[in-house]
Amino acid sequence: MAENSSSQKSDVPRIVIEKDGPYHVYGDVPLVRKRQVVSEYGEPLTWQKEGTIETKGTYTLCRCGHSANRPFCDMTHLFEPFDGSETADLRPTAERQKVFIGTNIIVRRDYSLCSESGFCGTRFSNVEQMVSNTDDTHVRSLVIAMVERCPSGSFTYAIAEGEPDIEPDLPQQIAVTTEMTSAGPIQGPLWVTGNIPIERSDGQLLEVRNRVTLCCCGKSQNKPFCDGSHRPEGHK
Numbered sequence: 001m002a003e004n005s006s007s008q009k010s011d012v013p014r015i016v017i018e019k020d021g022p023y024h025v026y027g028d029v030p031l032v033r034k035r036q037v038v039s040e041y042g043e044p045l046t047w048q049k050e051g052t053i054e055t056k057g058t059y060t061l062c063r064c065g066h067s068a069n070r071p072f073c074d075m076t077h078l079f080e081p082f083d084g085s086e087t088a089d090l091r092p093t094a095e096r097q098k099v100f101i102g103t104n105i106i107v108r109r110d111y112s113l114c115s116e117s118g119f120c121g122t123r124f125s126n127v128e129q130m131v132s133n134t135d136d137t138h139v140r141s142l143v144i145a146m147v148e149r150c151p152s153g154s155f156t157y158a159i160a161e162g163e164p165d166i167e168p169d170l171p172q173q174i175a176v177t178t179e180m181t182s183a184g185p186i187q188g189p190l191w192v193t194g195n196i197p198i199e200r201s202d203g204q205l206l207e208v209r210n211r212v213t214l215c216c217c218g219k220s221q222n223k224p225f226c227d228g229s230h231r232p233e234g235h236k
Contacts, residue, residue: 011026011027011028012027013027013028013029013194013196013197014026014027014196014199015029015174015192015196015197015198016199016201017199017201017224018060018201019084019201019202020082020084020201021073021077021201022060022062022063022064022073023061023063023073023190023214023224024058024060025055025058025059025060025061025174026057026058027058028058029055029172029173029174030055030171030173031053031055031059031071031174031176032049032050032052032053032173032174032175032176033051033052033053033176033177034047034048034049034050034175034176034178034191035048035178035180035185036048036117036177036178036179036188038180041122042180042181042182043118043121043122043123044117044118044119044179047149047151047175047177049175050178053071059072060072060073061174062074062076062077062216063077063214063215063216063223064076064077064080064082065216065217065218065230066218070216071190083218084201084218084223085223086201086202086223087221087222087223088112088206088222088223088225089112090204090206090207093110093113093153093207096111096112097109097110098110098111100131101131101161102131102133102134102135102143103134103140104134104140104159104160105143105157105159106157106158106159106160106161107128107131107143107155107157108156108158108165109128109154109155109156110153111154112225113152113154113212113213114152114154114228115154115189115225115226115227115228116227116231117151117152117188117213119146119149119151120146120147120154120155127146127147130142130143131143143157148167150211151177151189151191151213152189152211152212152213152225153210153211153212167211168211170193170194170210170211171193172193172194172195172196173192173194174192174196175190175193176190177189177190177191179231181232183232186230186231186232187216187217188226189213189214189215189226189230190213190216190226191211191212191213192211192213195209195210198212206224213225213226215229215230216230217229
């Protein structure tokens with residue numbers, strides 16, 4: 001078990017990663033199911049909550065992708081080959097962001113956090129292209145909506161230089177996501193919201209953020225974060 005912070009109480013919401021093992025979730029964090037709502041062209045539009053998964057206090061979530069009791073861990077990682085190496089960059093996201101300046105909006109993107117969920121674009125355009133047209137308040141509102149639906153927080157925005165990012169008011173919970181692809185519905189990443197601390201297996205804390213997406217298929221090359229490798233077409 002990866003209980004690296006013995007001084008912390010089990011009722012404090014947090015996620016602790018076990019080396020080459022599951023996520024240990026403390027503090028009675030609500031666990032829910034959410035599904036992408038997409039357009040008739042397959043464009044992700046919003047998220048729909050499909051229900052709550054019963055949990056009791058502390059629980060463990062599968063990280064290898066082989067559990068027969070997903071989203072929960074059933075110890076299959078002990079018998080199936082699984083490399084749980086945590087390779088994600090530990091620097092603050094602010095050091096990796098690319099900045100896009102528009103009219104009354106500044107959009108920032110940390111590409112290393114992207115889970116390729118698709119909320120940042122349509123068949124006609126995407127957030128990065130639309131920023132240059134934000135003198136049109138309609139376009140600006142679309143950019144804001146798309147950024148706020150980004151589950152990984154790869155995209156953020158502020159109204160002016162020097163002002164803090166405006167983050168959506170998200171509950172403290174973990175969502176087991178379903179994504180809609182051309183091949184049909186597939187299980188997406190674990191969507192963690194509400195500034196829940198995440199502790200690596202070596203005891204280091206990841207930057208606490210309002211929203212992150214965690215790999216639960218075992219294929220990401222940016223663990224513990226999702227990089228989109230779970231999709232049929234693989235990592236982009």
